[in-house]
Amino acid sequence: IKHLTSMELLSNDEVLGLIKRAQDFKYQRVTPEFKRQFFVANLFFENSTRTHKSFEVAEKKLGLDVIEFDASTSSVNKGETLYDTILTMSAIGVDICVIRHTDEHYYQELVDSRTIQSAIVNGGDGSGQHPSQSLLDLLTIYEEFGHFDGLKIMISGDITHSRVAKSNMQMLKRLGAEIYFTGPESWYSDEFDVYGHYVNLDDMIDKVDVVMLLRVQHERHDSGETFSKADYHAKYGLTHARYAQMGASAIIMHPAPVNRGVEIASDLVEAPKSRIVAQMTNGVFVRMAILEAILNGKA
Numbered sequence: 172i173k174h175l176t177s178m179e180l181l182s183n184d185e186v187l188g189l190i191k192r193a194q195d196f197k198y199q200r201v202t203p204e205f206k207r208q209f210f211v212a213n214l215f216f217e218n219s220t221r222t223h224k225s226f227e228v229a230e231k232k233l234g235l236d237v238i239e240f241d242a243s244t245s246s247v248n249k250g251e252t253l254y255d256t257i258l259t260m261s262a263i264g265v266d267i268c269v270i271r272h273t274d275e276h277y278y279q280e281l282v283d284s285r286t287i288q289s290a291i292v293n294g295g296d297g298s299g300q301h302p303s304q305s306l307l308d309l310l311t312i313y314e315e316f317g318h319f320d321g322l323k324i325m326i327s328g329d330i331t332h333s334r335v336a337k338s339n340m341q342m343l344k345r346l347g348a349e350i351y352f353t354g355p356e357s358w359y360s361d362e363f364d365v366y367g368h369y370v371n372l373d374d375m376i377d378k379v380d381v382v383m384l385l386r387v388q389h390e391r392h393d394s395g396e397t398f399s400k401a402d403y404h405a406k407y408g409l410t411h412a413r414y415a416q417m418g419a420s421a422i423i424m425h426p427a428p429v430n431r432g433v434e435i436a437s438d439l440v441e442a443p444k445s446r447i448v449a450q451m452t453n454g455v456f457v458r459m460a461i462l463e464a465i466l467n468g469k470a
């Protein structure tokens with residue numbers, strides 16, 4: 172693959188290939204030999220812990236040279252645009268730029284450029300896409316069930332603002348899963364009806380294989396919006412009562428960071444049915460697979 176910007180651009184075979192390769196990295200501790208030195212820069216213009224740091228671990232495990240980039244001390248603060256920043260990275264020989272940015276589709280002008288040679292890996296674009304998160308979620312589901320076809324997956328919460336939900340609904344539907352949506356109706360849009368059905372959480376909690384919780388994205392809401400944590404938790408959160416109703420083999424996922432006591436009761440984050448910590452671990456191996464797939468095309 173040349174760039175990784177959106178899950179929609181990956182074929183099912185490419186997705187399954189990346190999942191299998193991530194499993195090689197995870198269980199067989201494979202270390203690829205690259206034919207030349209490669210440079211990677213992680214450019215995060217929006218806050219991140221997991222995506223930023225697990226890309227960094229993945230890059231170091233692959234033996235890549237990681238170029239430090241801190242947006243707050245870069246020439247972005249002198250008014251340099253994202254395009255000119257990446258043009259510079261490309262000119263100095265950076266092979267891959269992993270970028271997180273608030274603007275949806277920020278990556279389009281970069282991948283369309285005839286001058287920029289760096290591959291672009293989207294680490295999240297506003298409320299658009301989060302392909303590496305989606306791939307680590309798919310790896311986590313695949314490890315649990317060994318397939319996607321016919322799995323019932325309920326995506327719950329702030330769907331409108333969630334790039335994780337968008338990447339996952341597109342890919343999981345294509346892989347044969349049945350998607351259900353729940354959460355506040357004001358954070359749902361009819362445009363998602365092509366991927367699944369809006370349901371009542373309590374009607375479906377005992378019937379689904381995966382409860383995929385989403386973070387309430389306060390930073391993307393209107394500042395005047397009123398929000399009660401206790402009310403949200405009672406109406407839409409994974410409470411102990413709902414946990415008790417989940418099927419014996421059902422699992423909980425959440426991309427994190429978690430608002431403990433809001434999307435999920437705090438002590439359920441590390442409960443037996445939770446795969447939230449496994450998702451974070453899987454992020455490293457999936458990101459190794461993404462980087463290797465891109466570099467194999469550049470060697």
Ligand code: CP
Nearest residue numbers: 219220221222426427
């Ligand atoms: N899941 C996720 O993208 O986490 P970060 O915002 O910490 O990278």
